[in-house]
Amino acid sequence: MSAEVQTLLGPFGAAQARKEAQDAQCAICTRMIPSSGEANIVVTRSDDPAEGLQVYFTHPTCAPSTVTTLATGSPRNPAGDDMRMTALPAPAHGRRLPILVAELACPVFVAPNEHAELTGVLSPYLQEHGFGLASDTTTPPPPAAEGWAAVLAEDPAGAQAEEIGVLSIADAQGTDFFIGTIHTPPTWRRTALERGTVALYVGPARLDPTDPDTAAQCRQLQHAALGGHLLAATVPLLDYAAL
Ligand SMILES: [Zn+2]
Structure with missing residues (x-):
């Protein structure tokens, strides 16, 4: 998990995200992320702070652990x-x-x-x-x-x-x-x-x-x-x- 993501989620949210990433499906390739393997945690947030944060999971090889900002009105869920x-x-x-x-x-x-x-x-x-x-x-x-x-x-x-x-x-x-x-x-x-x-x-x-x-x-x-x-x-x- 990148420092930027860790800071945004806070210690409790980061721990929760690590747990939810176990056996989740990758948002990029949709294959399972094994509980013994590594996962990247990706956070998107809109320009509008009222819309909050979206958190999803990827294989390390599929996407980096980053915080991305999406303009209001753009598709917010990369996985559909x-x-x-x-x-x-x-x-x-x-x-x-x-x-x-x-x-x-x-x-x-x-x-x-x-x-x-x-x-x-x-x-x-x-x-x-x-x-x-x-x-x-x-x-x-x-x-x-x-x-x-x-x-x-x-x-x-x-x-x-x-x-x-x-x-x-x-x-x-x-x-x-x-x-x-x-x-x-x-x-x-x-x-x-x-x-x-x-x-x-x-x-x-x-x-x-x-x-x-x-x-x-x-x-x-x-x-x-x-x-x-x-x-x-x-x-x-x-x-x-x-x-
Ligand atoms: Zn993947």
Whole structure:
């Protein structure tokens, strides 16, 4: 971490950034940064101090650890808003909901000003929309703001229709939160559509959407929740074919 970045983040923010960089994805090449490897921490700030700082992570070979200033109105997130979505079955016990987990392809953190605590770039938006901190994935999350909905459609190509679907999630204003293909575990689609609601977790859980070992992925999710990394809400799930 460059001295300039270290000074801007302060000792607490710098320690937090070092921790978040472990197993994060590089904002330049999108490959994983191994927890045993080195990461560079890059900070961007706008000309407008009210917009605060954005913090992201790269391999040392992909970008230097620097503080860059972006003019107001220019794109602020170099990694874009790409997300990956993992579907996991409802936990085995109790009246639990099928699970969706949304992760930014490259985690970006924000701080309101220098020497402030870093939070996930989506956190303020999600908290305004009814999402709460998920400290335990075995209890159902609070409902999202009215109007949020997830819609599941069959894979248009028709191949592997049970395991590949197209998912869109829109917020209360009708803005797309996510739209893309999703790999669903066996029977997930039918079970989730029958239930009509899902627990949507958002945060760096570091899951693999195609890993057939969903029990291991659920443990990984619980680990991220215990670490305070996830926000969650319950969202209605609709079948596109029934709309
Ligand atoms: Zn890289």
